[in-house]
Amino acid sequence: MSVSLKNYVRERFLPHIWCPGCGHGIVMNNMIRAIAELGLNKNDLVMVTGIGCSARISGYMDFHTLHTIHGRALAFATGVKLSRPELTLIVPMGDGDALAIGGNHFIHAARRNIDITAIIMNNSIYGMTGGQYSPLSGYGKKATTAPFGNIDESFDIAALAKAAGASFVARTTTYHVAALKKILKEAITHKGFSVVEVMSQCPTYFGRKNKIGGAVDMLNFYKDNTVPIGSPKKAENPGLIETGVFVNENRPEYCAEYDKTVQKAQKAR
Ligand code: SF4
Numbered sequence: 001m002s003v004s005l006k007n008y009v010r011e012r013f014l015p016h017i018w019c020p021g022c023g024h025g026i027v028m029n030n031m032i033r034a035i036a037e038l039g040l041n042k043n044d045l046v047m048v049t050g051i052g053c054s055a056r057i058s059g060y061m062d063f064h065t066l067h068t069i070h071g072r073a074l075a076f077a078t079g080v081k082l083s084r085p086e087l088t089l090i091v092p093m094g095d096g097d098a099l100a101i102g103g104n105h106f107i108h109a110a111r112r113n114i115d116i117t118a119i120i121m122n123n124s125i126y127g128m129t130g131g132q133y134s135p136l137s138g139y140g141k142k143a144t145t146a147p148f149g150n151i152d153e154s155f156d157i158a159a160l161a162k163a164a165g166a167s168f169v170a171r172t173t174t175y176h177v178a179a180l181k182k183i184l185k186e187a188i189t190h191k192g193f194s195v196v197e198v199m200s201q202c203p204t205y206f207g208r209k210n211k212i213g214g215a216v217d218m219l220n221f222y223k224d225n226t227v228p229i230g231s232p233k234k235a236e237n238p239g240l241i242e243t244g245v246f247v248n249e250n251r252p253e254y255c256a257e258y259d260k261t262v263q264k265a266q267k268a269r
Pocket residue numbers: 017018019021022023024053054123127128201202203204205
């Protein structure tokens with residue numbers, strides 16, 4: 001590889017703040033490798049994050065980075081992309097950041113099919129603020145704010161993204177590192193709104209509260225409870241979680257459509 005991976009990292013901010021065994025480092029590692037293998041110039045990359053453990057990733061990346069406010073990363077990223085459409089926008093978010101307070105921005109970024117890569121690091125909990133349940137925790141799961149079990153149902157991020165109009169939708173886990181890097185490369189190069197859900201372990205809160213065990217146990221859980229899309233095992237055991245690329249379509253991209261509108265308006269003068 002011609003470009004050193006360190007080229008993309010702000011080493012002065014290391015060591016990182018994540019707990020031992022946290023999945024977010026695996027996501028960051030594979031994202032850097034994906035970017036390096038794509039040969040992207042870091043001066044053409046913009047990373048926007050909101051708030052949460054996942055959002056800290058923007059501090060460690062030596063791109064143009066914006067560490068913004070909770071749930072609003074996609075709103076900031078939309079502004080950047082519309083003003084500088086030639087730049088590559090990557091938006092890592094947690095499940096709470098992306099789909100609770102940021103849920104509306106998520107739906108509408110997908111609907112517009114704006115050329116942004118949204119990486120949702122789904123650990124099923126609010127880690128940074130102390131282990132409160134998130135919209136992705138799941139019924140019956142324990143959290144700091146649900147010591148007797150959560151009564152809120154969860155939902156399927158990939159199905160939501162697909163229904164809202166995202167033109168690239170995929171799911172993988174921190175166990176499946178080869179697939180993770182490959183999918184991130186596909187998502188970053190896809191022209192349109194790309195959603196990559198990465199199931200990422202939080203041993204400190206979700207694993208401990210739900211007695212799943214440590215990081216290795218959680219990685220084994222991902223290995224044992226996922227199947228590739230279309231696997232016959234899914235019919236036998238509906239509880240298995242499908243991984244892979246659900247949607248990969250070429251559809252009109254928002255900035256390109258906006259440019260066409262500007263040109264029409266100029267011709268009409
Ligand atoms: S609290 Fe959970 S998500 Fe946050 S750094 Fe620790 S392990 Fe990772």
